[in-house]
Amino acid sequence: MNNNKRSLTAHQDDFFSVVKALLVIVLLLSIAPQALAAGDAEPAAKVVNPGAELWREVRQREAPVAGTTQVAGMDSGVLINIRGEQWRTFRMQQLIPAAGALLGGVLGIIVLFHLIKRGLRLELGRSGNYLLRFKEIDRVLHWFVATIFIFLALTGLILLTGRVVLIPMVGHDVFSVIASASKEGHNLFGPLFLLGVIGLFIRFVSKNFPGKGDIGWLLKAGGMFGGKHPSAGFFNAGEKIWFWLVIFIGLTLSATGLILEFPFFGQDRLIIELSLVLHGVGAVLLVAGLFGHIYMGTAGMEASLESMTSGYVDANWARQHHDQWAEACEAEGAVIAGEELAKKQRLRGTKNRVPDRPAAEEGQ
Ligand code: HEM
Structure with a gap:
């Protein structure tokens, strides 16, 4: 019996604690919006953002935003480069x-x-004769x-x-x-x-x-x-x-x-x-x-x-694509027969290297 009475009192205590807590929450919720509203009403009076003006400019994003600085250097005073x-x-x-x-x-x-x-084919095929081009x-x-x-x-x-x-x-x-x-x-x-x-x-x-x-x-x-x-x-x-x-x-x-x-x-x-x-x-x-x-x-x-x-091109290639240059080379006698070129290229691998002589250089 005694035990039952004690447990009822404990339950009553718990109940009152919960009610007290709820009351505090309701009180806070009823006060908080007013307090926040009061804060909103006069923000500038309490905290003034010294960069407000600057950031308004930044948001417009029309021109680079320049500030002042003691740092020497190109564009060091530019805060935001739009x-x-x-x-x-x-x-x-x-x-x-x-x-x-x-x-x-x-x-x-x-x-x-x-x-x-x-692609462009060699119309007359290869002539077997060559001209020095480069x-x-x-x-x-x-x-x-x-x-x-x-x-x-x-x-x-x-x-x-x-x-x-x-x-x-x-x-x-x-x-x-x-x-x-x-x-x-x-x-x-x-x-x-x-x-x-x-x-x-x-x-x-x-x-x-x-x-x-x-x-x-x-x-x-x-x-x-x-x-x-x-x-x-x-x-x-x-x-x-x-x-x-x-x-x-x-x-x-x-x-x-x-x-x-x-x-x-x-x-x-x-x-x-x-x-x-x-x-x-x-x-x-x-x-x-x-x-x-x-x-x-x-x-x-x-x-x-x-x-x-x-460095050499076939004479038919030269006549087909660069006729004026080919004619100038032929007039100069700068056409090289295939065998002569092969010999020349073999020699170029030795110490008796045959020097390159560009064909019809002045007419180019
Ligand atoms: C795999 C890459 C390339 C190939 C196969 C190539 C091939 C050639 C050939 C065959 C010629 C001689 C044309 C003729 O005999 O009339 C030539 C000439 C030339 N190339 Fe290239 N070429 C290459 C890349 C380049 C690059 C990257 C440049 C410069 C950015 C260049 C600049 C020239 C110039 C300036 C000439 C002389 C043409 C003139 O002076 O009018 N070539 N190239």
Whole structure:
């Protein structure tokens, strides 16, 4: 009986404790909104954000937000650089999709063209006689520039499109290794491209000025779509256009690349962002041109590559594609018979090396 009485008292105590707790919660809930509302009513009076004005400007996002600083240095007073966001949007929403469309489109056109036309064949077959087209120094220079450019193009495209193209394929970890290796390689070999472009300019500029037959060559699209092959000198109009693209875009890529790689010439962020735009657009255009150049130098034109490997071309190739140059060589007596060339090339492997003599140099 006594036990029952004690347990009833304990239950009553528990009950009153719960009621007390509930009362406290109800009281708090009824007071809290008023207290919060009171706090909302006068926030500025209690805590004034000294940067409020600044952040209002930032949110407008119309121009870079400048502050004041004692740190000496270019743009050190710029708190928020809004143009960085403009560059990012341009890169992600315009440059990358346009690069994909252009490079994919050019590749598609080349493949389609090759499937229909099968490239330009040697109409009269091989003559067995040869003309010297490029000296060794020119070939070494060409392959030096080609190797560096292709490396820079690959690493550059990895940096430009890797997030979109490679991350879904290889994942973040592998991509971070590929991307940082690409960046180091791109920065290391980039400056060498400038030397190559200057070299190409010095060696080839004299043969790339507009000349007789260039307009006709362009109007007939180089004889790509049938009809008689248009007349051309040492280089045809298409090759001249490629040369000037390599020089102008190559110099632009080199200049903007140096601005980006060595940002201590006093260039501010606007210059750097403009350089990024020019560098990206120029690179994509030159790579698109390179697809066409590689095709014409290999599968697109039979026996063309020999000029950049051995230095010699078949006389029939020269007559078909560069008739003015071939005539000048023939007039000069610079045609070399196959056996003579074979002997010459055998000798070139010995100490009694036969010196290269470019054919019809002045007429080119
Ligand atoms: C695998 C890549 C390449 C191949 C197969 C290739 C092939 C050729 C061939 C066969 C020629 C001689 C054309 C002729 O005899 O008329 C040539 C010339 C030339 N190539 Fe390449 N090339 C390649 C990459 C490059 C690159 C990357 C550049 C520069 C960025 C370049 C710039 C030039 C220039 C400037 C000429 C002389 C054309 C002129 O001055 O008008 N090439 N190439």
